[in-house]
Amino acid sequence: MDKFAIIFEPQNLQLYATGLVATLELLIISLVAGALLTVPLTLMRVSGKAWLSSPVWLFTYVVRGTPLLIQVYFIYYGIAQLEWVQALWDTVWPWTLFKDPFFCAVLAFTLNTSAYTVEMLAGAIRETPAGEIEAAQAAGFSHWNMMFRLVLPSALRRTLPGYSNEVVMMLHATSLASVVPSLYDLTNAAYAIYKTYYLAFQPFIMVAVLYFVLTFALVYVFRLLERRFLAYLRPQGHG
Amino acid sequence: MTPYLLSILEGLWVTIGVALGALCVAAVLGLAGAAAKLSPYRWLNWIGDVYSTVIRGVPDLVWMLLLYFGGQILVNDIAEAFGFRRGPQINPFVAGVLTIGFVYGAYMTETFRGAIMSVPKGQSEAGWAFGMSRFYTFRRMVLPQMVRFALPSFTNNWLVLLKATALVSVIGLADITNLAKQAGAAARGEIPGAAIIFMAFAGLLYLLISSLSLYLLRKAEARYSVGVKRGTF
Numbered sequence: 001m002d003k004f005a006i007i008f009e010p011q012n013l014q015l016y017a018t019g020l021v022a023t024l025e026l027l028i029i030s031l032v033a034g035a036l037l038t039v040p041l042t043l044m045r046v047s048g049k050a051w052l053s054s055p056v057w058l059f060t061y062v063v064r065g066t067p068l069l070i071q072v073y074f075i076y077y078g079i080a081q082l083e084w085v086q087a088l089w090d091t092v093w094p095w096t097l098f099k100d101p102f103f104c105a106v107l108a109f110t111l112n113t114s115a116y117t118v119e120m121l122a123g124a125i126r127e128t129p130a131g132e133i134e135a136a137q138a139a140g141f142s143h144w145n146m147m148f149r150l151v152l153p154s155a156l157r158r159t160l161p162g163y164s165n166e167v168v169m170m171l172h173a174t175s176l177a178s179v180v181p182s183l184y185d186l187t188n189a190a191y192a193i194y195k196t197y198y199l200a201f202q203p204f205i206m207v208a209v210l211y212f213v214l215t216f217a218l219v220y221v222f223r224l225l226e227r228r229f230l231a232y233l234r235p236q237g238h239g
Numbered sequence: 240m241t242p243y244l245l246s247i248l249e250g251l252w253v254t255i256g257v258a259l260g261a262l263c264v265a266a267v268l269g270l271a272g273a274a275a276k277l278s279p280y281r282w283l284n285w286i287g288d289v290y291s292t293v294i295r296g297v298p299d300l301v302w303m304l305l306l307y308f309g310g311q312i313l314v315n316d317i318a319e320a321f322g323f324r325r326g327p328q329i330n331p332f333v334a335g336v337l338t339i340g341f342v343y344g345a346y347m348t349e350t351f352r353g354a355i356m357s358v359p360k361g362q363s364e365a366g367w368a369f370g371m372s373r374f375y376t377f378r379r380m381v382l383p384q385m386v387r388f389a390l391p392s393f394t395n396n397w398l399v400l401l402k403a404t405a406l407v408s409v410i411g412l413a414d415i416t417n418l419a420k421q422a423g424a425a426a427r428g429e430i431p432g433a434a435i436i437f438m439a440f441a442g443l444l445y446l447l448i449s450s451l452s453l454y455l456l457r458k459a460e461a462r463y464s465v466g467v468k469r470g471t472f
Contacts, residue, residue, distance in 0.1 A: 066446060078423070190301070
């Protein structure tokens with residue numbers, strides 16, 4: 001048990017704190033960027049025009065059918081290690097971004113989460129009740145007005161339960177950032193302590209507990225959001 | 240170029256081996272977990288709940304590192320206690336299969352629990368009324384009928400599990416991902432954009448396995464739904 005004391009030494013707690021911040025940064029930036037990418041891609045996906053929807057179909061098929069680790073390696077060891085990219089990455093945007101391993105990880109996570117979310121949101125849009133669309137048409141809404149005022153808000157709400165799973169998956173996916181050299185997330189903090197002290201159970205159990213707490217905090221937040229935004233779908237009680 | 244691609248292809252068997260091995264472990268643990276969650280005993284319900292909740296709250300990679308590195312230290316400590324200098328090395332293949340199986344067993348628990356609950360209670364009651372034992376009723380009546388309900392979610396879990404096997408590359412197993420990474424490093428300077436090509440090739444292999452298994456599982460789903468009448472619009 002005294003070995004657990006090592007975890008709580010100031011310099012090791014500092015490692016966990018830095019890792020926690022990096023993990024949360026990775027998660028939040030990827031989720032926000034992913035969400036911004038998701039809406040236009042979803043509109044393309046459900047547009048009904050093959051030249052708009054098939055590239056998005058291919059994108060989600062490839063991303064969802066391959067391991068995230070491969071995607072991280074593809075960007076970090078593939079694109080960011082190309083000689084001509086490295087020749088340009090001091091001066092020419094956007095290649096300057098690839099110099100930063102943090103950006104490479106965020107790019108992989110963003111593309112990954114948006115591929116999953118696009119399919120979720122597209123599914124919800126396809127299942128918009130016909131009556132809602134007829135109501136909009138009867139009220140003389142234009143196509144875009146109907147999309148942005150009615151179909152999207154309703155579909156986004158109905159995607160919420162599935163999206164909470166995706167957010168938890170992304171939290172866990174950020175642990176893959178630890179395979180990128182010089183990126184210090186939570187998992188890497190535990191790995192650093194393992195290497196320094198040759199202790200495995202204590203640092204990894206500590207990090208598992210932290211992930212567990214974060215997971216349930218996220219689940220709780222989404223439960224509150226669902227109660228707020230899906231109130232109209234809840235079965236009505238008596239009294 | 241070709242020798243590198245062939246070397247990545249060799250990892251295919253490791254990836255498929257880990258995936259199928261882990262699937263077997265996950266299916267057994269999933270059935271046990273579902274049985275625990277549905278049993279009339281409180282303490283078994285509790286074990287089932289703790290298993291499926293704790294596992295799903297922590298990333299796969301953390302489980303993998305915890306069990307692989309931790310397991311090795313444990314083995315060494317035990318060996319030391321018996322007077323050996325150090326214990327035998329843990330086989331990363333076995334560690335990978337057990338860890339991934341252990342993690343996806345928690346997801347399978349939910350799959351099987353839902354599927355068992357979808358089989359009408361009257362079916363097992365009919366079995367008991369004929370004097371079949373509980374296990375026999377489960378094997379001959381519930382199991383064949385629950386397959387249909389379990390398959391969609393089972394398919395999903397299998398596809399996620401297949402992709403999760405890429406994590407065994409982190410503990411040094413020569414699977415598709417690991418070999419593609421090594422090939423990329425080895426051919427750097429020799430082939431321009433080597434890592435991009437090899438990672439894309441590795442990705443293609445995963446896509447092939449998932450597309451093929453999706454096709455087979457869809458067929459199985461159709462087979463197990465033969466007796467079901469569907470409404471037509």
